[in-house]
Amino acid sequence: MIKLRYTALIVSIVLGFASCNLPPKEQNPQRTDFSGKPAAKIPVDSLVEKGQTYLSVYSGVYSYSEHSTHNLTSTISLRNRDAKNEVFITKATYFDTQGTALHEYIKNPISLKPMETLHIVIDERDESGGTGANFIFDWAINKEGTPPLFEAVMISTQGQQGLSFVTTGERIK
Template sequence: MRARLLLPILLLPLLFACQENREISSIDPVNWEKRTVSTPLPDSLERGSTYLSVYSQIYGETEHRTHNLTATVSMRNVNRHDTVYLDHAEYYGTTGALIRTYFQRPIYILPLETVEIVIDEIDKAGGTGANFLFDWQIRPGTNAPFFECVMISTSGQQGLSFTTRGVLLKR
C-alpha cells in the first residue's frame, strides 16, 4: 500500500518541474500589414529620426551576471488631429548589429494612438545595450511622435522597472 502512494508522490514534482518551451513573440510582431500606408505619402511631410535605448538585459552583482527584462516599446502619436507615419523601426543589439526590422513599408499611427512592440524577457538578442532607431514623417507644424520604453522584471515578490525616452536625432 505504501509503495502505491509513494510512486505518485515522487512523480508529482516532475509534473510541475517541466517548463513549456515558449516561442519569442517579439520575433513575430504585430501584424503590420493592417497599418501599412496604401497610398504614396505627400512630399510636403517633414522627416525625422528618433533614437531609443532599450535594455533586454541588465547587470546584477557583477558584469558576469545578467537579468533578463521584458521591454515594452511605445510609439505614440501625441497629436489631436494629425496622423504620424513611421518609415522604419529597427532594433539593434549591444554591438550595433541590426537584429530585426519590424516593417518594410510605412505604417500610420492615428491621432492620440499608441502602437507597441514587446521584447520578451526570454529574447536576449539585444543584450545590455540594445536600441531602436525610428524614421518617421509628420505634417509641418505638428508634434513629432513620442517614443518610450518600459522595462520590467519580476521574481517572487521582488520587481524591477524603469523607463527610457526617445531622443530626437539631428539630420
C-alpha cells in the first residue's frame, strides 16, 4: 500500500513538472520587419516638426557579478499618442554597447495612425546589443501634433522567477 502511494506521488510530481514545460523556442528568431507596412510620404513644408529620440534597451543585465549576464527579451513600443494626427517614423537604428549600429529596422518612412502602436521584439537569445544597447528614432509630426512615445519592456522568466522593467525614450533633438 505504501509503495502504491509513493508511486502515485512520484507520477503526480513528474506529470506536474511535465505540464510546466514551455513550448520550444524558434531555432532562428526573426527580426521585426516593417516592410509590409506601406511607406509614408512626409509632408515637406513648414508645418512639419522633426525630432530624434534616444531609448536605452537591455539585451542582458549583470547577474551575480560583472562576468555573468542574464538575457532578456525586449519589446520596443513605438506609440502615437495623438488622437488626431499621424506620426512619421523615418529611422529606427539599434546600437550595441560599444555604439556600433547593428540593425536599421525602418528602411522607408512609415506612419503611425492616431493612437497606433508598433512593436519591435528582440529575442532573448539575441545577445548582440549587450548590457548597454540602445535605439535612436528619427520622426516627424505636424506642428500641432504630439511627439511619439518610445518605450522598452525587458523581461525574462525562468521557472517561477521573473525579471522585468521598463525604460522610456528621451527626446534629444
